[in-house]
Amino acid sequence: NAGVTQTPKFQVLKTGQSMTLQCAQDMNHEYMSWYRQDPGMGLRLIHYSVGAGITDQGEVPNGYNVSRSTTEDFPLRLLSAAPSQTSVYFCASSYSILSRGAQGEAFFGQGTRLTVV
Amino acid sequence: GNSVTQMEGPVTLSEEAFLTINCTYTATGYPSLFWYVQYPGEGLQLLLKATKADDKGSNKGFEATYRKETTSFHLEKGSVQVSDSAVYFCALSPYNQGGKLIFGQGTELSVKP
Secondary structure, eight states: OOOOEEEEEEEEEEOOOOOEEEEEEEEOSSEEEEEEEETTTTTTEEEEEEETTEEEEEOOTEEEEESSSSSSOOOOESSSSSSSGGGGEEEEEEEEEEEGGOOOOOEOOOOOOOEOO | OOOEEEOOOEEEEEEEEEEEEEEEOOSSSEEEEEEEEEESSSOEEEEEOOOOOTTEEETTTTEEETTTTTTTTEESSSOOOGGOOOOEEEEETTTTTOOEEEEEOEEEEEEEE
16 A cells, blocks of 8 residues: 655756646545645645545645645645745645544655755 | 644653653643654554543553643653654644644654663
């Protein structure tokens, strides 16, 4: 069971370039999310999805796009990279606990370390 | 709004010392609460969780109790080991808002032999 798989692990971009960070999960979880981790700031939510075809913005969505055409995949697109997007990016998936209006624990990928020069 | 506040680190302890990492939260309704751990160079792993008031989550000797009256979820361990050295994150999942986790800033723990 692979869990949550992110690619690539490392990436260097020039300012203005675009790229897509890939994320796939094989646990049939309905929820998927993208976070960025910066020193001293914890993880901040970029975008999230509650199911195929449904996405919403998190705390820091500017400069990023997402789509969710299947349950398994949730790619994150950087449209025009900026140095402020240098960060470590984590994808996560989780499931609902309907009886409590809660979600179960999130499973995280290994992260993508992105540097924009 | 929803927010999580953790005690600042780094925290340095000797092996077998008692650990407490404070976590308080602000949320409407009844959030679920989590502690995640991140070892160097890795992603986050769930350490423990609690989904309703007075629940106690526990795992690998770590414990935390969901205290609604004090809006807290402090992490404790009676005797830390060198292998517990990592960054610890407190997080909440807002009620009926699946897919969202709100994290504290993380607390780095270093345990010396």
